[in-house]
Amino acid sequence: xxxxxxxxxxxxxxxxxxxxxxxxxxxxxxxxxxxxxxxxxxxxxxxxxxxxxxxxxxxxxxxxxxxxxxxxxxxxxxxxxxxxxxxxxxxxxxxxxxxxxxxxxxxxxxxxxxxxxxxxxxxxxxxxxxxxxxxxxxxxxxxxxxxxxxxxxxxxxxxxxxxxxxxxxxxxxxxxxxxxxxxxxxxxxxxxxxxxxxxxxxxxxx
Numbered sequence: 287x288x289x290x291x292x293x294x295x296x297x298x299x300x301x302x303x304x305x306x307x308x309x310x311x312x313x314x315x316x317x318x319x320x321x322x323x324x325x326x327x328x329x330x331x332x333x334x335x336x337x338x339x340x341x342x343x344x345x346x347x348x349x350x351x352x353x354x355x356x357x358x359x360x361x362x363x364x365x366x367x368x369x370x371x372x373x374x375x376x377x378x379x380x381x382x383x384x385x386x387x388x389x390x391x392x393x394x395x396x397x398x399x400x401x402x403x404x405x406x407x408x409x410x411x412x413x414x415x416x417x418x419x420x421x422x423x424x425x426x427x428x429x430x431x432x433x434x435x436x437x438x439x440x441x442x443x444x445x446x447x448x449x450x451x452x453x454x455x456x457x458x459x460x461x462x463x464x465x466x467x468x469x470x471x472x473x474x475x476x477x478x479x480x481x482x483x484x485x486x487x488x489x490x491x492x
Contacts, residue, residue, distance in 0.1 A: 293342070296340060297339055299334065318355075341355045341356065343355060365395075369396065369397070381423070381438060383422070386414070390406070397436060399426075399437065448483050451482045452483030453483070459481075474490070476489045
C-alpha cells in the first residue's frame with residue numbers, strides 16, 4: 287500500500303513492550319506509540335498483537351529515524367468529524383455534564399463543549415446543580431473546529447422531540463379521549479399536565 291503522512295491510516299499491532307506499542311501501517315518501517323495511549327484508567331492495555339487500529343500518520347521520520355504515529359490524535363480527529371456531521375445534519379450527540387462554568391456548564395462530548403444555562407432545560411430550573419454528573423443528548427448550536435469551539439443545547443433537542451410528540455398527540459386528540467399525562471406544575475388555578483408534547487390545564491376543582 288501507499289501510505290502518506292498527514293492523515294488517519296489503518297495499522298496493525300505487531301508488538302507490545304512495557305513502554306510502547308509497535309504498529310505496522312504498510313510503510314518501510316514500523317511506528318512506536320507510547321503504551322499509555324492504549325490503556326484504560328486502571329492501566330490495562332486495551333489491544334493485543336494482531337489487532338487493527340486507526341492511527342494518525344504524523345510524519346515519515348521522527349527523531350529515532352522511524353515513523354511518527356499517534357492513536358490519540360486519530361481518535362481526536364474522528365471525534366471532530368463526528369461532531370461536524372452531527373452539526374451539519376442537526377442530529378444529537380451524547381455528552382456528560384462535568385461541571386459549572388461562568389454562564390452555564392462544561393460538557394464532555396469527546397471534546398470540551400459549552401452548555402449555556404438557559405439551554406439546559408425547556409422550563410426555567412432553579413436547581414441547576416442536579417444536572418452536574420448526568421449524561422444526556424445535546425444539539426450542537428455552534429461549531430468552530432479551527433478554534434476548538436463547540437456550543438451545545440439540551441433544550442433544543444428536547445424541543446425538537448417535543449414537537450415530534452406534539453404532532454403524534456394531535457392525531458388522536460379529541461374530546462372524550464382518555465390520555466395519560468405528567469403533572470409539571472401546580473398553581474392556585476390548577477395543574478399543568480404534559481400530555482406528551484402538548485400541555486393541558488387541569489382545573490383546581492378537578
